[in-house]
Amino acid sequence: MSDAGATADLLLLxxxxxxxxxxxxxxxxxxxxxxxxxVRDGVEALAWILAExxxxxxxxxxxxxxxxxxxxxxxxxxxxxxxxxxIPVVVLTSSREQVDVSECYRLGANSYVVKPVEFDRxxxxxxxxxxxxxxxNQPQKVVE
Amino acid sequence: MSPxxxxxxxxxxxxxxxxDLKAALDEHAIVAxxxxxxxxxYVNDKFCAISKYSREELIGQDHRxxxxxxxxxxxxxxxxxxxxxxxxxxxxIKNRAKDGTxxxxxxxxxxxxxxxxxxxxxxxxxxxxxxxxxxEEEILRLNAELEARVRQRTAELEAINRELExxxxxxxxxxxxxxxAVNGFAQAxxxxxxxxxxxxxxxxLRVICESAVRMGALIDDLLRFSRLSRxxxxxxxxxxxxxxxxxxxxxxxxxxxxxxxxxxxxxxKGQGDSALLKQVWINLLSNALKYTxxxxxxxxxxxxxxxxxxxxxxxRDNGTGFDMRHAGKLFGVFxxxxxxxxxxxxxxxxxxxxxxxxxxxxxxxxxxxxxxxATFFFTLGGTGA
Numbered sequence: 001m002s003d004a005g006a007t008a009d010l011l012l013l014x015x016x017x018x019x020x021x022x023x024x025x026x027x028x029x030x031x032x033x034x035x036x037x038x039v040r041d042g043v044e045a046l047a048w049i050l051a052e053x054x055x056x057x058x059x060x061x062x063x064x065x066x067x068x069x070x071x072x073x074x075x076x077x078x079x080x081x082x083x084x085x086x087i088p089v090v091v092l093t094s095s096r097e098q099v100d101v102s103e104c105y106r107l108g109a110n111s112y113v114v115k116p117v118e119f120d121r122x123x124x125x126x127x128x129x130x131x132x133x134x135x136x137n138q139p140q141k142v143v144e
Numbered sequence: 145m146s147p148x149x150x151x152x153x154x155x156x157x158x159x160x161x162x163x164d165l166k167a168a169l170d171e172h173a174i175v176a177x178x179x180x181x182x183x184x185x186y187v188n189d190k191f192c193a194i195s196k197y198s199r200e201e202l203i204g205q206d207h208r209x210x211x212x213x214x215x216x217x218x219x220x221x222x223x224x225x226x227x228x229x230x231x232x233x234x235x236x237i238k239n240r241a242k243d244g245t246x247x248x249x250x251x252x253x254x255x256x257x258x259x260x261x262x263x264x265x266x267x268x269x270x271x272x273x274x275x276x277x278x279x280e281e282e283i284l285r286l287n288a289e290l291e292a293r294v295r296q297r298t299a300e301l302e303a304i305n306r307e308l309e310x311x312x313x314x315x316x317x318x319x320x321x322x323x324x325a326v327n328g329f330a331q332a333x334x335x336x337x338x339x340x341x342x343x344x345x346x347x348x349l350r351v352i353c354e355s356a357v358r359m360g361a362l363i364d365d366l367l368r369f370s371r372l373s374r375x376x377x378x379x380x381x382x383x384x385x386x387x388x389x390x391x392x393x394x395x396x397x398x399x400x401x402x403x404x405x406x407x408x409x410x411x412x413k414g415q416g417d418s419a420l421l422k423q424v425w426i427n428l429l430s431n432a433l434k435y436t437x438x439x440x441x442x443x444x445x446x447x448x449x450x451x452x453x454x455x456x457x458x459x460r461d462n463g464t465g466f467d468m469r470h471a472g473k474l475f476g477v478f479x480x481x482x483x484x485x486x487x488x489x490x491x492x493x494x495x496x497x498x499x500x501x502x503x504x505x506x507x508x509x510x511x512x513x514x515x516x517x518a519t520f521f522f523t524l525g526g527t528g529a
Contacts, residue, residue, distance in 0.1 A: 016321050018321070018322075018324070018325035018328070018329070019321060019324060019325070022324065022325070022328040022329075022332075025328075025332065064317075065317050065318075093317075094316065094317045094318075094320045094321055094324075095313070095316055095317050096316060096364070096367075097313055097316060115320070115324060116324075116360075117320055117323045117324050117327055117356060117357055117359075117360030118327055118353070118356075118357045118360070119324070119327050119328035119331040119332075119353070120331065122324060122328065
């Protein structure tokens with residue numbers, strides 16, 4: 001990506017265009033006007049997040065089943081790197097599978113949320129996540 | 145022997161008795177005698193017959209002539225040390241006949257000692273057990289074959305299980321995404337363009353939204369149901385009363401604002417997987433609460449009773465009940481006895497109950513009458529209460 005160095009408050013990893021549109025719609029509807037960086041696969045996500053200098057978003061919203069590099073691998077790499085370890089990662093996925101939930105927490109996910117089918121509930125979930133992590137939560141300062 | 149007989153006669157009689165005894169022994173057993181070094185100096189007919197050597201070929205030969213090399217050095221050494229010490233040796237030996245075939249003999253070797261306490265000669269008495277040994281070998285071979293087959297089947301089953309696991313994972317992940325789109329975009333149309341639509345158009349959009357949500361619930365329940373058969377049972381003693389209270393706590397929402405009379409008898413302990421058994425109680429109690437919705441008061445009773453010497457747990461309600469003619473459908477997946485407008489649900493709850501109870505080796509059944517309530521019973525089978 002040409003603008004790999006650009007910063008944003010929220011990194012949104014989502015490959016499904018409909019889910020992406022709905023998530024952005026829900027964020028907009030919740031009045032969350034923070035800058036958002038959208039990436040569509042794991043490679044793109046890692047290229048942006050691990051760039052120099054690290055863009056240090058306030059939140060990474062992660063889908064698990066994405067092309068190339070999986071969401072789990074993105075999570076692992078982010079939490080392994082001392083620079084990015086402190087960035088909150090919320091897994092937002094279709095999977096209710098216990099193996100996924102446990103694995104995400106083992107790798108250091110800060111939260112695990114299952115996408116509801118019903119849009120009103122999906123919107124409510126996205127609003128709560130956005131408001132809490134982007135507005136209530138105190139992120140760490142960028143350490144150089 | 146009578147004392148008044150003459151010594152010659154006595155001797156003759158003794159010899160005759162000995163002869164009789166030998167004749168009887170020869171009829172039954174394979175007999176050989178060797179000197180202390182193991183050189184054969186006597187064999188009976190049966191020995192010749194089974195070893196396929198003539199008497200002339202055997203006499204004066206080392207006993208190792210029929211050695212099969214089947215037994216270990218330690219085994220043979222053990223035999224020789226035992227008899228050289230003057231003790232009787234007993235065991236099963238595989239020997240080789242002249243034509244190279246093998247035979248098994250159940251063998252007793254008795255050492256006879258001289259005045260110095262050293263073996264003077266050995267007498268070996270044997271019985272042919274080749275057929276028995278073949279049978280044993282056949283059983284071992286069949287067992288090994290059976291084990292191999294079981295291993296193969298297990299591997300096949302495990303592969304199928306993994307496939308199913310991957311299948312449900314894919315269902316869980318990939319089937320829900322389009323549903324979210326159906327619901328979300330129908331909702332978006334309603335929000336963005338709702339005012340342009342007539343009331344009927346808005347109603348139709350609501351149907352789309354609700355149907356997507358319902359299909360989501362069906363997928364969830366179906367996945368939970370299919371997982372039930374695959375997850376391992378963690379069996380332990382279970383406090384059923386505690387499980388009932390925990391299940392009722394989970395169902396607090398369904399009890400709110402209701403005139404509800406709960407009658408909880410003390411329950412015997414059960415034996416089973418507590419997480420799965422809690423699911424049984426949740427499903428049965430949730431049904432009882434659901435189908436007593438119109439009742440004032442709603443009465444839900446939990447207890448246990450003896451059926452044919454087996455302890456059965458039950459949940460009884462004074463709710464809407466059902467016609468026993470339809471009882472056969474009760475535990476089928478996605479089977480419902482009531483209209484969706486009257487009572488919500490996917491029709492998986494009782495199927496789950498049955499699957500869990502069956503996995504515990506128990507059974508589940510119901511008794512009901514339309515409008516006069518229903519009772520659901522279950523046992524936990526041999527391992528349970």
